[in-house]
Amino acid sequence: MKVYLDHGATTPVDKEVVKAMLPYFTKDFGNASSLHQFGQKAKEALENSREIIAKKLNAEPKEIVFTGSGSESDNLAIKGIAYANKDKGNHIITSKIEHPAILETCKALEKEGFGVTYLDVDEEGFISLEELKKSITNKTILVSIMHANNEIGTIEPIEEIGKICKEKKVYFHTDAVQSFTKVPIDVKKMNVDLISLSSHKIHGPKGVGALFIKNGTKIQKIIYGGHHENDKRAGTENIPGIVGFAKAAELANEEYISHMTKLRDALIKELEKIPNSQLNGPRGNKRLCNNANLSFHFIEGESALLRLDMKGIAVSTGSACSSQSLTPSHVLTAIGLKPEIAHGSLRFTLGRENTEKEIDYVLKVLPKVVEELREISPLTKR
Amino acid sequence: MYSQKVMEHFKNPHNLREIKNPDGIGKVGNPVCLIPSTKIHINNNLKEIEKINLNDKVLSHNGRYNEVIKKYKRKYSGNIIEIKNKLGKTLLTPEHEVLSVRVPKTWWFSLHRNKKKLPIIWHHADELERKDLIVYPILKEEKDVRFIEFPHAKKKFDFRSREIPKKIKINKDFLRLAGYYLAEGSLKDKVTKTYLSFTFNINEENLAQDVIDIAKKLFSINAYKKIKKERNTLVVTINNVFIVRLFKSLFGFGAKNKKIPDWMMLLPIEKQKSLIYGLWEGDGYFNMKKRAGYSTISYTLCQQIKMLLLRQGIIPSVYTEEEKITKGVKHKKAYRIHVGDRDSLKRLAKILNLKLEIDKPVSIDSWFDNNYLFVPITDVNKKGYSGFVHNLEVENSMSYTTESLAVHNCGDLMWVYIKVGKNKEGKEYIEDIGVKTFGCVAAIATSSMITELAKGKTLEEAKKITRDDIKDALDGLPPIKVHCSNLSADGLRKAIEDYESKKKAQK
Numbered sequence: 001m002k003v004y005l006d007h008g009a010t011t012p013v014d015k016e017v018v019k020a021m022l023p024y025f026t027k028d029f030g031n032a033s034s035l036h037q038f039g040q041k042a043k044e045a046l047e048n049s050r051e052i053i054a055k056k057l058n059a060e061p062k063e064i065v066f067t068g069s070g071s072e073s074d075n076l077a078i079k080g081i082a083y084a085n086k087d088k089g090n091h092i093i094t095s096k097i098e099h100p101a102i103l104e105t106c107k108a109l110e111k112e113g114f115g116v117t118y119l120d121v122d123e124e125g126f127i128s129l130e131e132l133k134k135s136i137t138n139k140t141i142l143v144s145i146m147h148a149n150n151e152i153g154t155i156e157p158i159e160e161i162g163k164i165c166k167e168k169k170v171y172f173h174t175d176a177v178q179s180f181t182k183v184p185i186d187v188k189k190m191n192v193d194l195i196s197l198s199s200h201k202i203h204g205p206k207g208v209g210a211l212f213i214k215n216g217t218k219i220q221k222i223i224y225g226g227h228h229e230n231d232k233r234a235g236t237e238n239i240p241g242i243v244g245f246a247k248a249a250e251l252a253n254e255e256y257i258s259h260m261t262k263l264r265d266a267l268i269k270e271l272e273k274i275p276n277s278q279l280n281g282p283r284g285n286k287r288l289c290n291n292a293n294l295s296f297h298f299i300e301g302e303s304a305l306l307r308l309d310m311k312g313i314a315v316s317t318g319s320a321c322s323s324q325s326l327t328p329s330h331v332l333t334a335i336g337l338k339p340e341i342a343h344g345s346l347r348f349t350l351g352r353e354n355t356e357k358e359i360d361y362v363l364k365v366l367p368k369v370v371e372e373l374r375e376i377s378p379l380t381k382r
Numbered sequence: 383m384y385s386q387k388v389m390e391h392f393k394n395p396h397n398l399r400e401i402k403n404p405d406g407i408g409k410v411g412n413p414v415c416l417i418p419s420t421k422i423h424i425n426n427n428l429k430e431i432e433k434i435n436l437n438d439k440v441l442s443h444n445g446r447y448n449e450v451i452k453k454y455k456r457k458y459s460g461n462i463i464e465i466k467n468k469l470g471k472t473l474l475t476p477e478h479e480v481l482s483v484r485v486p487k488t489w490w491f492s493l494h495r496n497k498k499k500l501p502i503i504w505h506h507a508d509e510l511e512r513k514d515l516i517v518y519p520i521l522k523e524e525k526d527v528r529f530i531e532f533p534h535a536k537k538k539f540d541f542r543s544r545e546i547p548k549k550i551k552i553n554k555d556f557l558r559l560a561g562y563y564l565a566e567g568s569l570k571d572k573v574t575k576t577y578l579s580f581t582f583n584i585n586e587e588n589l590a591q592d593v594i595d596i597a598k599k600l601f602s603i604n605a606y607k608k609i610k611k612e613r614n615t616l617v618v619t620i621n622n623v624f625i626v627r628l629f630k631s632l633f634g635f636g637a638k639n640k641k642i643p644d645w646m647m648l649l650p651i652e653k654q655k656s657l658i659y660g661l662w663e664g665d666g667y668f669n670m671k672k673r674a675g676y677s678t679i680s681y682t683l684c685q686q687i688k689m690l691l692l693r694q695g696i697i698p699s700v701y702t703e704e705e706k707i708t709k710g711v712k713h714k715k716a717y718r719i720h721v722g723d724r725d726s727l728k729r730l731a732k733i734l735n736l737k738l739e740i741d742k743p744v745s746i747d748s749w750f751d752n753n754y755l756f757v758p759i760t761d762v763n764k765k766g767y768s769g770f771v772h773n774l775e776v777e778n779s780m781s782y783t784t785e786s787l788a789v790h791n792c793g794d795l796m797w798v799y800i801k802v803g804k805n806k807e808g809k810e811y812i813e814d815i816g817v818k819t820f821g822c823v824a825a826i827a828t829s830s831m832i833t834e835l836a837k838g839k840t841l842e843e844a845k846k847i848t849r850d851d852i853k854d855a856l857d858g859l860p861p862i863k864v865h866c867s868n869l870s871a872d873g874l875r876k877a878i879e880d881y882e883s884k885k886k887a888q889k
Contacts, residue, residue, distance in 0.1 A: 110524060113650075302822040303392070310393060319822070338451070376398035376826070378409075378797040378818035 002312040003358040007201070007290060008150050008178065008349035009316060013244065014203040020247040021205065024240035032237050033226065042239045049246035056249050057195065057212055058186045065211045065229045066242050070177040070198030071101035073211040076222055076233065077173045077194040078105045081142045082114055084220040085171070089139035095119045095127050096334040097154075098146050099175055103330075106144075115139070123335050124282040125154030133164055142171045147195075148179035151318060151331040151347060152281030153291030155183060162191030171217065177201055177209075181252035182260075182289050193217050199241065203352075204248030208241035256352040261289040263350050263359050268292050270363045274370055280332060280345060290350040293318075295341045298380045299373040304346055307369040313362055318345040340379070385857040388827040395826050397833035401799035401816040406884065408798040408876025410477060410869045440774065440782040443481050443790070445522030445753060450782075454773040462767035463507040467516050467757045468699040468748065469688065470785035475771055476508035477872050481781070481788040483515040483756065494746045501861050502754070504790045506849070512762060516787045518755045520692045525648040527552050532628050546601040546624045552649070554656040559596045560633065561660015562589065564642065564683060569626050569635050578620040578629055582664075584609065586616060589663055593618045601625060638714070641682040642690075651693050655733045658690055662734055670738065674721040674730055684717035685785060691719070692755055694733065696726040697748050700785070723748065795820040796829060798873035802841065802881055811840045817870065824863040828852050832870035841878050847871050 004012070024045060030038030032046045047061065054061040067073045082092065094106055096118045106116045117135045119127045127145060136143070143165050148155045158174055165172035173194035176185060181202045185195065194217065199208035213219055213232065225234025264287075268279060276297040281287055296304065301317030308315055318329030319342065328342035337345075348362075374380045384392070439447035464473050465480070474480075482505045485491050491500070502517050529549045550556065562580055569578045582589050590607050597605040597620055605620045620626075629635075632643050646657065662668070666676040678684050684700065691698045703716040721730055731738035748757045776782050781790045796819050803813030815836050817829040831852050836844045849871045853859050 113526070115526070298820065300821050300825075303826055306389075306392065306823050376395065376818055376829075377820040378795055379820050 001358070001361050002314075003354070003362055004314050005348040005350060005354065005362065006314045006316050007351040008347065010200050010206065011203045011351055012353070013200075013205055014248060014251055016251055017204055017244045017247045021240040021244040024243055028239075030239075032239060033228065042237075045239055045243050046237055049242045052246040052250055053197070053210055054212075056181070056185070058188055059212055060215065062230060063187075063212055063215055065213055065232045066237055066245075067209040067211055067233055068207060068235070068238070069209045070175070070196050070201075071099075071209075073177075073196035073198070073209045074099065074101035074175055075105050076211055076219075077196060077213075078102065078142065078144060079109065079222050080219040080232075081171050081173070081194070081217075082109055083222075084218045085141040089137075089141045091115045091117070091137055091139040092142045092144065093117045093119065093132065093135050093140060094144045095121055095146070095156075097121050097125055097149055097151075097331045098144070099150060099177070102144055102146070102175060119145075121154075121334055124286075125149055125152050125331070125335050126282070126286075127156060127161075129157065129160055129164065132161065133168075136164070136168045136170060140168070140170045142173060144173040144175070146178075147174045147176040147185070148183060148288045148291075149281070149331060150178045151329060152293045152335065153178075153288035154281050155179065155286050155288060158192065159190050165193075166191045178288060178291075181249060182257060187212060187214065194219075199245035199248060202245075202248045202252055204245040205241050208238055208245045210245070257289050259352060260350045260354075263354055263356065264289060264292050266356070267348060267350075267359055267362070268294070271366065274367055277370075278341070280335065280337065292348040292350075293345060294348075295337065295345040296370045297341065297344055298377045299344045299370060301343055301345055303373055304344070304369055307373065308346075308365065311365045311369075313365060316347045316349075318347065319343045383860050384823055384827075385859075387855070387857040388824065388859065391827035391830040391856065392823045395830035397816050397837075398819060398826070398829060399816045400797075400818055401801055401814060404799035404816075404877075405802040406800045406877040406879075406881030408800075408873040408878070408880055410796050410798075410873040410876060440776055441519060441521060442776060442783070443517075443519045443781040443788040445519045447523060448776050448782075450774050450776055455770055457769070458771040459768040460766075461508075462765050463510075464761075464763040464765060465507065465510060465516070465759055465787060466761040466763075467759050467786050468697070469516075469518060469757065469787075470700050472784040472786050472789075473765070473767075474507050474789065476506065477869070478507045479504035479790040480507055480510060481517045481519075481754075481790065482510060482759075483517060484509070484511075485514050487511075487513065494749065497756075498749075503861055503864065508764075509849075510759060510762060512759055514759050515756045516759060518692075518757060518786070519783055519788050520750075520753065520755060521647065521689050522753070523648050524650055525645065526650050526653070527645050530645075532624070544603060544622060546603065546622065546628075550628070551600065552653075554653065555596045555600055557646075557649075557653060557656035558660040559593065559600070560642075560646070561657045561662075562593055562664050563629055563660075564633055564640050565661050565664020565666075565678075567629070568637075569630060571623075571626050571630055571635075576621070576623045576626050578622075578626050580618045582616045582618070584611070584614045584616050586663075590616050590618045593620075597625075638679050639682075640678075640680045642686045647686060647689060654690055654693065658687075658694070658730075658733050659735075661687065662730075668731070668734060668736060670736075672722070674727060676719040677716055679714045679716050681717055684719060687719055691721070691726075691730075694729055695750055696721055696729050697723055697750075697755065697757070698726075796825065796869045796873045798832070798870065798877040800836075800874070800877045800881060805840070809840045809842075811838060812836050812844055815874075817873070822863070824859050825869070827856055828859075828870045831855050832874055836874055841881075845875055845878055847874060 028041045030042035032042040050061045050064045054064050092106060092114055094102055110116050119131055121127055145156050145161055147158055162172055171193045174192055175196045177196055177198040180197045193214045195212040197210040200206040221232050223234050228234055271294050272279060278295050280293040280295055301319030305315055305317050318332045328339050332342040332345055436450055438450050440450055442448045461476055462473050463476055464471055483500045483502055484505060485497055490496055529551055532548060532550050566580045566582060580593050594605045597603045603622050605618050608617045610617060634640050668674040676687060688698050688700055699720045701718045703718060705715045706713050721727060728738055774782055781788055799816040800812055801814035802810050805811045815833045817833060819825050819829040835847055852871055
């Protein structure tokens with residue numbers, strides 16, 4: 001049996017999505033910037049897709065810019081706002097548990113003279129709104145807090161953050177790569193100025209992302225060339241990819257959310273029964289519907305991951321042993337886990353195609369794997 | 383990523399179990415240790431490892447400060463490895479891992495462009511030899527400070543003291559003055575005498591004038607110049623109680639205790655150039671043909687200047703000069719920094735506004751990349767040691783930096799159990815062996831492999847099994863895992879030593 005529980009890394013492309021994409025590779029291959037019929041056909045597909053994505057966010061179509069990935073969207077948002085608003089200030093606020101696309105971009109900006117505040121998070125991964133308020137100064141130009149965390153599934157209080165940013169008149173960006181189609185997003189209600197999205201996390205193709213940029217936002221482009229994408233991102237649009245992305249967004253629905261929530265809760269409930277295990281991150285509706293992250297004491301994540309792989313189960317880990325730098329996950333460290341506990345963490349991210357039967361299989365295999373590794377570990381207390 | 387052999391041993395590990403009533407146990411992995419007086423870079427300072435506290439922040443191999451979350455101390459008797467390079471020396475236990483590059487001793491790798499292609503790996507201390515490269519982290523953190531607050535109030539009947547601004551600008555002028563003070567300054571803070579003074583050489587008129595100008599510009603205070611012919615010096619004095627207190631609180635006083643404040647070490651490197659300028663004009667020298675140097679009796683200041691120079695891409699060599707008496711004059715223990723290679727001299731000359739025309743060849747023994755300095759090991763010595771050894775557990779990076787190298791604490795743990803029997807020839811051999819392992823795939827596979835290799839061997843044969851034997855038997859390990867997870871040979875050796883010492887005790 002093969003069970004894929006690493007949808008936080010990437011997802012299989014939906015068959016419907018592939019079908020929607022196919023004509024744009026061969027028959028309707030035009031460049032959306034061309035004036036002839038070939039081009040206009042592509043343009044139509046592009047604008048259609050834009051409308052679909054915009055609708056999902058309750059935004060205007062012209063507020064959507066397609067990019068090459070979620071990371072590119074994050075880069076455009078942070079650098080674009082920073083460079084365009086230098087005259088207003090040079091201070092950015094973000095959190096310690098952001099995706100590297102945010103953290104590394106901020107670090108790069110620090111070298112260029114920008115100041116960055118990295119907000120702490122509590123043991124469930126939530127930022128403190130008080131702390132945020134205190135950190136905003138008259139030099140602050142941007143706040144970037146992720147919508148849902150990719151490792152521990154924490155859903156940050158975006159609406160409240162949006163309110164604070166609106167009051168203080170600073171731009172607010174959120175990385176919604178993990179949450180898009182899993183948590184409802186309404187840009188009007190949430191007071192967000194920029195949102196990063198990615199296609200391959202929602203059963204769309206890889207190599208496509210999008211950035212919502214609210215009308216009137218002062219932003220500078222980071223990729224120069226032609227006047228594509230409302231003059232905000234140069235480069236011929238990846239029409240088949242964009243069409244696929246839109247189709248994938250269209251296919252997502254509430255039913256999938258409740259399906260994944262059910263599986264997640266069953267998985268967490270049973271895994272917590274393993275002695276000396278702990279859930280990392282929050283519970284209930286403050287947690288992403290498809291994320292379960294647990295630490296199993298006395299064992300190391302890479303070993304557990306590959307043992308599971310031998311049984312056909314794919315998961316991921318925050319263990320240092322599996323990273324090139326030999327450092328444990330920055331998210332697990334930020335929520336205060338000791339290195340040895342972070343070492344023994346496994347992340348399960350569900351998809352809509354997972355079944356109850358598959359979860360049962362995992363629940364049969366995993367306790368045995370944990371037991372086997374504990375058997376040989378000197379840390380195990382008996 | 384892993385070889386088939388490794389995966390086989392991972393899937394079906396052999397003898398991974400505890401042996402009841404073993405004849406010997408060898409425990410390896412954390413903690414591995416440094417001797418007590420080894421100095422560790424904490425928050426901009428160096429502190430002896432035994433005096434480090436929890437929550438102190440130490441410099442990690444990624445160039446950032448991370449918190450110490452655990453301290454270990456244990457009794458140790460055995461070999462200690464002393465590794466020396468330009469930056470200083472460090473004493474550590476043989477299995478401790480050092481961030482380094484092993485250079486094959488062939489002609490091909492005597493060329494530094496070929497050396498540059500070799501991988502950076504955590505090597506065990508006892509694997510390193512002369513001419514291998516130490517990979518030393520450069521402080522990466524940067525935080526600009528534009529002002530500092532200096533709250534101070536006049537005393538009720540103090541009509542004389544002139545007030546200075548409560549917010550003090552940290553600009554190039556201030557940093558230059560800081561440099562002059564650290565190098566040439568002294569202060570008196572007594573009721574009757576309160577002043578800050580700078581002692582320059584009689585021909586350093588320009589520096590004296592600079593101090594006077596800066597005092598005027600930053601604090602609107604007049605400084606006074608006095609020539610002392612008999613001593614060949616030029617003394618500039620600032621008679622202001624608030625400036626004295628400010629400098630005392632920032633830089634300490636007494637030449638031996640001078641140091642640069644934490645935040646100043648993290649200023650942007652462009653700004654730090656002014657600090658280096660002030661320091662060098664004060665206590666440094668620059669020989670246009672050969673080399674430049676700096677000398678101080680403050681150990682902390684010396685190490686801080688080393689860090690400042692590394693941030694500028696300048697390679698320092700650090701020497702200690704013991705206390706001595708020459709021509710009847712007593713010289714205190716001093717620390718000297720030399721800069722000798724061409725690129726470093728060029729960079730330093732630019733900071734000092736000097737025009738440099740030298741045709742010295744480029745140094746090929748040391749160089750920088752974006753994150754590290756690469757310096758050759760100049761000497762490795764093994765010494766016997768008996769006493770306490772210490773180790774730290776560091777948040778995030780699991781590593782910390784001494785004055786001359788970066789060390790890692792390993793996350794993996796291995797306990798090796800042995801049962802010893804006698805064979806037909808009457809020789810002692812390994813009758814049974816079991817290992818318990820906490821670690822990754824590589825750690826489990828190497829544990830399993832050692833049991834295969836050791837079982838049935840005499841103790842003498844078993845002691846000779848090396849890490850390389852295990853690696854080879856597994857058809858290799860990924861470079862990053864070679865040293866972190868390959869502890870089983872050490873574990874076996876320790877188990878045998880444990881058995882032998884127990885036997886001795888029984889006699």
